[in-house]
Amino acid sequence: MSSIEAVSRQPTDSHPAPDTTNALLQVDGLSIDFATAHGWANVVNDVSFDIGQHEILGLVGESGSGKTVTGLSILGLVPMPPGRLAKGNVWFGQRDLLQLSERERRDIRGNDISMIFQEPMTSLNPAFTIGDQISETVRRHRGGSRHAARRRAIEVLDLVGIPKAEKRVNDYPHEFSGGMRQRAMIAMALSCEPKLLLADEPTTALDVTIQAQILELLASMRDEIGMSILMITHDLGVVAEICDRVVVMYAGEVVERAPAPALFETPTMPYTEGLLSAMPQLGPAHGKLASIPGHTPEPWNMPAGCRFHPRCPYGKPKCTERPIELRSTGPEQRSRCIRSEEIELRGIK
Ligand SMILES: Nc1ncnc2c1ncn2[C@@H]1O[C@H](COP(=O)(O)OP(=O)(O)OP(=O)(O)O)[C@@H](O)[C@H]1O
Numbered sequence: 001m002s003s004i005e006a007v008s009r010q011p012t013d014s015h016p017a018p019d020t021t022n023a024l025l026q027v028d029g030l031s032i033d034f035a036t037a038h039g040w041a042n043v044v045n046d047v048s049f050d051i052g053q054h055e056i057l058g059l060v061g062e063s064g065s066g067k068t069v070t071g072l073s074i075l076g077l078v079p080m081p082p083g084r085l086a087k088g089n090v091w092f093g094q095r096d097l098l099q100l101s102e103r104e105r106r107d108i109r110g111n112d113i114s115m116i117f118q119e120p121m122t123s124l125n126p127a128f129t130i131g132d133q134i135s136e137t138v139r140r141h142r143g144g145s146r147h148a149a150r151r152r153a154i155e156v157l158d159l160v161g162i163p164k165a166e167k168r169v170n171d172y173p174h175e176f177s178g179g180m181r182q183r184a185m186i187a188m189a190l191s192c193e194p195k196l197l198l199a200d201e202p203t204t205a206l207d208v209t210i211q212a213q214i215l216e217l218l219a220s221m222r223d224e225i226g227m228s229i230l231m232i233t234h235d236l237g238v239v240a241e242i243c244d245r246v247v248v249m250y251a252g253e254v255v256e257r258a259p260a261p262a263l264f265e266t267p268t269m270p271y272t273e274g275l276l277s278a279m280p281q282l283g284p285a286h287g288k289l290a291s292i293p294g295h296t297p298e299p300w301n302m303p304a305g306c307r308f309h310p311r312c313p314y315g316k317p318k319c320t321e322r323p324i325e326l327r328s329t330g331p332e333q334r335s336r337c338i339r340s341e342e343i344e345l346r347g348i349k
């Protein structure tokens, strides 16, 4: 842990704290590298987005695009080494989360900001009951008696729809089904009423019915607790269900940012069009379900210019010449495609 602190305290660009009147959290120019056999590989590059109060923001992209690393870095949970913070700031109010001490960060974690991890079983300890684990979180952040913490554990298990919560609170993780474990994880994350929930693929491992229930639960928690959610997912179906705005990542970079309706109806980045046409429910009704040909590049072997150009059906030589900045393509919409004005992409009406 001390290595995380040591690295995160390396000098970074010292921007003044931004005006966060409307944003709850602002990620600003975040770049993370990992040490590999090929040297330092950049896996998150100059990523910027903000999350509004009570907003559900989707962070989408294929496997390996840097979603989890981005989410983990908000809470200072990227293992360093092998990782390093190359640059960037994560503003939460007037505080840069990347400059906190480990102790300050621990205070924020679970209290102001909670995370549901991609693999629920790795975050639940098989040796302790569900109730003990939730109570522990409550007592760590809120203090109070064991009895009060246990009452809170039952209350949140009930809130997330665990039947007979007063009884099931004594169960061990293996006594819960996959869907119930995911609910227990959410209960633990919500037990201190965080302002922000980072949910990393919270429904991926679940069957469709349970998935719908969990999404509904998360959306209702936003209203009930008044929190914001960063929903990390590779599934645009999940985004369509509950997200207000969307950030699309490709090969470590933000390639499109838009309100959800605009992203679906008028995408302005060919990669987004590819993701949309690969959606089973919403893809083209006629013809075969498309998948984006090719693979995401290895972090140590990124193509020059637009990182998507080797897979892009609209690629031109100018796409390869230099790095391309995010550009405005509509109200609140940004795209990294240099040809966004010349091409018409297919959305889903
Ligand atoms: N601890 C680590 N050491 C080295 N490389 C890592 C480490 N964690 C992540 N990476 C690399 O960083 C890149 C981004 O990984 P990340 O887990 O953020 O992707 P993701 O978008 O969450 O993918 P998925 O959809 O599969 O969860 C990948 O190339 C991955 O191999």
Ligand SMILES: [Mg+2]
Residues within 6 Å of the ligand: 067, 068, 069, 118, 200
């Ligand atoms: Mg991930």
